[in-house]
Amino acid sequence: MKFAASRGALTAIGCALSLSFVPAVAAEFPAKPVTLVVPQGPGSGSDVTARLLATHMGSALGQTVVVDNRTGAGGIIAHQSVTRSPSDGYTLLFTSTAQLLVVPAINPAARYSLDDFVPVAPVLRASFAVLVANTPGAPKTVKELVDMLRVKPSAFASAGVGTMTHLGSEIFLRRAGVTATHVPYRGSGAALTDLMGGQVLFATDSLTASMPHIRSGKLRALAVTVDKREPSLPEVPTLAEAGLPGEPISVIGGIFAPKGTPRDVAEKLGKAAEVALRNPDLVARFAASETDVLRIGNAEFIGQLRKETPFWTNLVRQLDIKPE
Structure with a gap:
């Protein structure tokens, strides 16, 4: 009876100890602040947009989103730092066509590509x-x-x-x-x-x-240079209307996470970005800077980027552009 009582006590203690670890092991994401890396410096257009996103995403997530400006080498430093970050959703990248697609085509020191990231949310088109x-x-x-x-x-x-x-x-x-x-x-x-x-x-x-x-x-x-007239310039034709048809020329940008980030984590971050992009203050700021909110799904977003990658790469090679 004494042995049975001791074994029961040990079992109770073991259960209590195991339960005490549950919050640490199964804590719901995010359990700590999220970092949003921006390749441009403080005060730039991208920085201003990122800080608006961070504020409203943080409210949706119930956790702080911190903007980290990592400048240098045309965006290479920021992008490669994110590729080396853990794939846990706590480090994100806010980037667009130029740094994500064009820079790697120009500079062999850029050891990253679109395949090193997973899309979290499309954000803008300029x-x-x-x-x-x-x-x-x-x-x-x-x-x-x-x-x-x-x-x-x-x-x-x-x-x-x-x-x-x-x-x-x-x-x-x-x-x-x-x-x-x-x-x-x-x-x-x-x-x-x-x-x-x-x-x-x-x-x-x-x-x-x-x-x-x-x-x-x-x-x-x-x-x-896009496929339809801009509301702010209704009298100005598109290039196609002016007699020079072709693919639209614009910058598209969004939020990305390192490859391997769990889908459920990326989806939760994406939903927070969607909430942010519906905020009237953010929408008004975009409109004031002549930037459109890019309201497409992640699949269409990554599909457009994959379509554009060879176009920009081939153009850079044809023009023989080298890093300065």
Whole structure:
């Protein structure tokens, strides 16, 4: 009887000990703060968007989402740091076409690809426009711009070699069958300033960067590069409407996790992102910066990125773009 009592006591103690470990082993995700890595620095457009997402995702998750700006090497540092992170959902990446697809095509030091990540949530699409100075002598239509390029050598500005602004103009030139000299700057601000000043003939840049100058009357948009007209520029045709059809030129971006992240964890994070993207404050901020919320599913999102990967890779190789 004494032995039976002792064995019962031991069993009770064992059960109590095992139960005490249940919360630690089976704690529901997330049990600690989530980190959202951003390849751009504080104050950048991507950083502002990421912080809005982090705030509203944190509310939906019931846990803090911390933005971590990891800059350098055109986004390589941020992307590779996430690929080396545990696949547990606690480290995420906010990225888009340029850093995710174009940089690895340009720079062999970028040891990552789309296959190293799983999509958590599509977030945004940013449109571009073909731009000229709003002066009497500048072209007023895409046809006039193309005709001018055929007659005499001219130059176009970009935010830097291999940027989307550079590649966008190269695509435009190829569709039009004309050439122009590339003048790279350090960022869209300097490029658009010289465009307004007449140092270059045209540029292809985002509406986020160019819309303040369009509204002020210093720049003229000749065409938007997506497949339908922009609500903020209803009178501006698409490139296809202007006679240069082809795939839309835009940046799409979203939130990703390291490959191997459990599906249920990725889905929970994705649902939190969906809640954030319905927040009126965030939607208004997107609209103010001429950015669209990308309302598609993860399957369509990753499918679009897979479709675009060879396009950007081939364009970079054809242009023989090297890392600076």
